[in-house]
Amino acid sequence: MPTFGGDRQDKEDVGRMEFLLTLRRRGISDKAVLRAMDEVPRGDFVDGEFAGMAYADQALPISCGQTISQPYVVAYMTEQLALKPNHRVLEIGAGSGYQAAVLSRLVRAVVTIERYRTLADQARERLTAHGYNNVEVLVGDGFAGSPERAPFDRIIVTAAAETTPQALLDQLVEEGILLIPLGPQGGTQHIVKHTKTKTGVIRETLIAVRFVPLVPGQAQEL
Ligand code: SAH
Secondary structure: OOOOOOHHHHHHHHHHHHHHHHHHHOOOOOHHHHHHHHHOOHHHHOOHHHHHHOOOOOOEEOHHHOEEOOHHHHHHHHHHOOOOOOOEEEEEOOOOOHHHHHHHOOOOEEEEEEOOHHHHHHHHHHHHHOOOOOEEEEEOOHHHOOOOOOOEEEEEEOOEEOOOOHHHHHOEEEEEEEEEEEOOOOOOEEEEEEEEEOOEEEEEEEEEEOOOEOOOOOOOOO
């Protein structure tokens, strides 16, 4: 039977099915993570003009010259955090709010910090509209973390730095995990996993990635 006007929806449905298949094919196997990636509509976190590309496995531009991360990298980092439902997570670099939305499906509470007020306001609005009400979006400098709300079970930094900010390691519980892309700006960075133990911090280098830079200070522009 011919259908009229359903083309766009059909395309989006196919896109969303392929989206999950791509994540599985690339090695994401944690069922809770796949479910969260399935539940959060990435299309609602990108600007209208990019809606048609929302379910492709690529980073896309957002306001303030920033990017929403590639879905595979969002899923990969989320899986590497080894989240438990009772965890409190700190994210640095709220951007579109998409990574925070995915985290919010898996843990008790998420605090996310963004240096651009425009992005923070937009992310907060989107998260509220979806009923993801266990996320707090703050405007500020992620290098400082959030000492008032520390300690956190997990910390995820979604912008690249050259070294790991000590303030963030200090805000992690014992046995906590911190993930951050480290490497030269404009060059190849690697996700580095830090696990805090009684006797020190264990570091493991994971996959190669490309993130926008972690920039010190709250943005003076909006
Ligand atoms: N997690 C985001 C992607 C973020 S891109 C998402 O899911 O859409 C990286 C973000 O980090 C940008 O929005 C950038 O403005 C922000 N950022 C860079 N340096 C920062 C800092 N020092 N403190 C807080 N946010 C920062």
